[in-house]
Amino acid sequence: MGGEGATERKSTASHGLPLLHTRALMRRTPANRVFAVVYLCVILALLYHHFIALLHSTSIVSLLILLADAVLAFMWVTTLAFRMCPTERQIFIEHLEHYAKESNYPGLDVFICTADPYKEPPIDVVNTALSVMAYDYPTEKLSVYVSDDGGSQLTLFAFMEAARFASHWLPYCKKNKIVERCPKAYFASNPSWFPETDQIKLMYEKMRVRVETAVKSGIISHDYMNSKQELEAFSRWTDGFTSQNHPAVIQVLLECGKDEDVMGHTMPNLVYVSRGKSINLPHNFKAGALNALLRVSATMTNAPVILTLDSDMYSNDPRTPLRVLCYLLDPSMDPKLGYVQFPQIFHGINKSDIYGGELRHVFQVQMSGMDGLAGPQHVGSGGFFRRKIFFGGPSETPEMNQDQLTSKSIRSKEVLAMAHQVAGCNFENQTKWGTKMGFRYGSLVEDLYTSHQLQCEGWKSINCKPKRPAFLGNSPLNLHDLLNQTTRWSVGLLEIAFCKYSPIIYGVRSINLLSGLGFAYYAFWPFWSIPLTIYAFLPQLALLNSASIFPQVSDLWFFIYVFLFLGAYGQDYLEFILSGGTTVRWWNNQRMWMMRGLSSFSFGWIEYFLKSNGISTFGFKVTSKVVQEEQSKRYKQGIFEFGVASPLFLPLTTAAIINLASFLRGIALVLKQGRLEDLLLQMLLAGFGMVNCWPIYEAMVLRTDEGKLPVKITLISIVLAWALYRLLASSMAF
Numbered sequence: 068m069g070g071e072g073a074t075e076r077k078s079t080a081s082h083g084l085p086l087l088h089t090r091a092l093m094r095r096t097p098a099n100r101v102f103a104v105v106y107l108c109v110i111l112a113l114l115y116h117h118f119i120a121l122l123h124s125t126s127i128v129s130l131l132i133l134l135a136d137a138v139l140a141f142m143w144v145t146t147l148a149f150r151m152c153p154t155e156r157q158i159f160i161e162h163l164e165h166y167a168k169e170s171n172y173p174g175l176d177v178f179i180c181t182a183d184p185y186k187e188p189p190i191d192v193v194n195t196a197l198s199v200m201a202y203d204y205p206t207e208k209l210s211v212y213v214s215d216d217g218g219s220q221l222t223l224f225a226f227m228e229a230a231r232f233a234s235h236w237l238p239y240c241k242k243n244k245i246v247e248r249c250p251k252a253y254f255a256s257n258p259s260w261f262p263e264t265d266q267i268k269l270m271y272e273k274m275r276v277r278v279e280t281a282v283k284s285g286i287i288s289h290d291y292m293n294s295k296q297e298l299e300a301f302s303r304w305t306d307g308f309t310s311q312n313h314p315a316v317i318q319v320l321l322e323c324g325k326d327e328d329v330m331g332h333t334m335p336n337l338v339y340v341s342r343g344k345s346i347n348l349p350h351n352f353k354a355g356a357l358n359a360l361l362r363v364s365a366t367m368t369n370a371p372v373i374l375t376l377d378s379d380m381y382s383n384d385p386r387t388p389l390r391v392l393c394y395l396l397d398p399s400m401d402p403k404l405g406y407v408q409f410p411q412i413f414h415g416i417n418k419s420d421i422y423g424g425e426l427r428h429v430f431q432v433q434m435s436g437m438d439g440l441a442g443p444q445h446v447g448s449g450g451f452f453r454r455k456i457f458f459g460g461p462s463e464t465p466e467m468n469q470d471q472l473t474s475k476s477i478r479s480k481e482v483l484a485m486a487h488q489v490a491g492c493n494f495e496n497q498t499k500w501g502t503k504m505g506f507r508y509g510s511l512v513e514d515l516y517t518s519h520q521l522q523c524e525g526w527k528s529i530n531c532k533p534k535r536p537a538f539l540g541n542s543p544l545n546l547h548d549l550l551n552q553t554t555r556w557s558v559g560l561l562e563i564a565f566c567k568y569s570p571i572i573y574g575v576r577s578i579n580l581l582s583g584l585g586f587a588y589y590a591f592w593p594f595w596s597i598p599l600t601i602y603a604f605l606p607q608l609a610l611l612n613s614a615s616i617f618p619q620v621s622d623l624w625f626f627i628y629v630f631l632f633l634g635a636y637g638q639d640y641l642e643f644i645l646s647g648g649t650t651v652r653w654w655n656n657q658r659m660w661m662m663r664g665l666s667s668f669s670f671g672w673i674e675y676f677l678k679s680n681g682i683s684t685f686g687f688k689v690t691s692k693v694v695q696e697e698q699s700k701r702y703k704q705g706i707f708e709f710g711v712a713s714p715l716f717l718p719l720t721t722a723a724i725i726n727l728a729s730f731l732r733g734i735a736l737v738l739k740q741g742r743l744e745d746l747l748l749q750m751l752l753a754g755f756g757m758v759n760c761w762p763i764y765e766a767m768v769l770r771t772d773e774g775k776l777p778v779k780i781t782l783i784s785i786v787l788a789w790a791l792y793r794l795l796a797s798s799m800a801f
């Protein structure tokens with residue numbers, strides 16, 4: 068919301084220099100606070116009503132409804148974190164020159180993670196790397212480290228190609244002041260033409276074809292190797308080498324001060340790292356990869372500032388590091404500031420965002436809310452950290468000494484030997500890595516888990532939300548991938564909710580009450596499945612059995628229900644729209660919230676129990692960034708993609724059938740017995756469910772394309788729906 072906040076009038080800081088940044092509470096804050104008080108009173112009244120009703124007669128139905136409403140009330144309380152102090156900030160990059168010369172800028176080490184050359188095409192990872200290598204930042208201060216958890220020669224090969232192309236691309240961008248520095252995005256955007264444009268485009272295309280051909284065929288032609296050194300690099304893929312079991316491979320592809328671009332300027336460092344892995348040792352997924360990079364980079368450049376990026380999150384603005392400096396170089400900044408977080412913003416999402424993939428609430432609304440407290444959580448990508456925050460709390464960590472770094476070449480034997488040692492699979496044994504140091508182990512959602520613990524140690528963070536997105540990434544463009552991703556998150560979030568650092572116990576005490584609640588909101592995300600499942604099935608099953616379970620229209624409590632529903636939905640809608648969203652996207656977003664609730668969150672619970680009891684090992688399944696053409700066509704048209712016979716769809720289809728059947732039954736009851744008064748709420752609910760389920764009915768009966776719902780799933784869910792109906796009818800629940 069540009070300009071919503073009343074920005075501070077003051078234009079100079081107390082030391083007389085022009086301000087680097089300002090902050091202000093959003094204008095909606097007082098309204099949010101008043102509404103919260105009113106809403107809280109109504110929630111309490113409803114819970115009191117339930118409680119009294121329970122004293123008179125206890126049934127499974129009344130207990131379940133109480134449970135659902137209690138969880139809803141709890142989740143509402145946690146959202147206070149986002150609504151009490153929503154904050155906006157402004158940055159003045161043009162004032163930076165008053166504070167520091169370029170030569171005094173801190174070093175910046177960029178970490179890019181990739182894990183699978185078939186799900187994350189190496190050419191895309193290369194694009195991400197090129198986009199940050201071309202940052203408007205002093206080149207000698209910039210290093211890019213790529214972590215390849217797939218341990219793949221294909222990725223190394225792609226980066227050798229990238230290093231060569233970079234020597235043309237970087238000077239081209241800087242000379243022509245290109246804003247779009249991710250080559251793929253640049254060439255797709257119909258760029259303005261410069262004398263060298265055609266030539267550069269041809270080079271890019273050649274590189275792309277070589278890399279893609281290598282990935283397709285699995286063969287890396289030696290004809291492309293320019294030096295003996297490059298050839299030798301591949302000799303480390305010996306016979307026993309697998310992605311899960313191999314020694315560390317580190318290859319310096321570009322060295323600052325040694326390698327030059329075609330104009331004779333130095334290049335930034337570019338280092339390929341595939342940390343050592345052993346099938347007998349846990350590797351802790353992305354958190355493990357990032358910790359290996361923390362150590363490897365410490366042996367080489369040890370920059371005081373670190374940027375983490377996912378393989379698909381390319382830079383969309385070359386001046387992003389300067390924005391961060393506006394905070395880090397401000398002498399009046401709170402020394403506890405540990406990291407600056409940019410929201411994740413996605414490209415390629417269809418107009419109506421059918422899968423709610425933009426996560427607008429998280430990135431555009433809630434992070435601004437947390438910004439007014441101790442600061443937003445880290446979201447895995449687009450976080451600029453002070454390196455020292457990974458080594459202790461703000462009071463324990465002095466500024467790191469940069470002089471200890473030798474001036475040795477990062478290609479020297481000593482440095483490389485050290486780097487290989489710290490990237491080995493055994494290095495972390497009996498150390499504090501993952502517990503007190505680096506990214507923390509113990510949750511599949513390592514970003515939330517780590518940032519929560521960092522804030523508990525006293526570190527603070529800032530949300531940076533420039534108009535032009537700093538980074539652009541991929542969101543799953545297929546329903547099954549999206550539900551799988553949410554299931555993984557659910558497992559990781561429950562690991563946080565139930566660990567000894569649970570935000571609801573530890574966080575609320577260590578950070579502050581509201582921030583703790585904000586972290587709890589995410590950790591307890593899978594809890595949405597409880598009220599959503601109850602409200603998607605119970606009133607409808609009661610309706611099928613002709614039983615009324617809600618107050619009559621003439622009853623005051625009827626209006627309480629209506630107020631609570633409209634109040635929550637209305638506020639949610641307003642926040643979505645005020646942050647720049649559209650009504651259609653909001654509608655789809657709430658639909659996906661229900662779908663996630665019924666499917667992913669519930670499966671997340673199951674996986675979590677299996678995992679925590681040692682029955683199964685649920686790992687980090689990387690989301691695929693490749694989509695088939697037909698699928699992508701349907702996605703662009705806004706058609707839901709089912710296609711596979713996945714159990715993840717079963718709760719959705721079963722709910723769709725039950726809501727439809729109960730709505731029809733309700734109509735019959737109204738027509739035959741005139742029972743609109745006592746069944747209205749249930750009918751409204753079933754009707755609302757039906758409208759939301761429309762794409763499911765379509766996929767069940769109307770569609771013939773590959774993305775329709777497999778008949779098997781429809782049949783199983785009919786049986787399930789029937790069984791549920793019979794079960795409840797016979798259990799005398801009503």
Ligand SMILES: O=c1ccn([C@@H]2O[C@H](COP(=O)(O)OP(=O)(O)O[C@H]3O[C@H](CO)[C@@H](O)[C@H](O)[C@H]3O)[C@@H](O)[C@H]2O)c(=O)[nH]1
Pocket residue numbers: 180181182183187214216351352353356376377378379411446447448511512513514552555556559687688689690691
């Ligand atoms: O063993 C692994 C698994 C994954 N990754 C990397 O982790 C990143 C995120 O993986 P992705 O499959 O894209 O997961 P998402 O669910 O899309 O990621 C979101 O959720 C993750 C936590 O679950 C965060 O780490 C991410 O930053 C956040 O974007 C990618 O760059 C992967 O290469 C690894 O490096 N090693």
Ligand SMILES: [Mn+2]
Pocket residue numbers: 377379541690
């Ligand atoms: Mn991702």
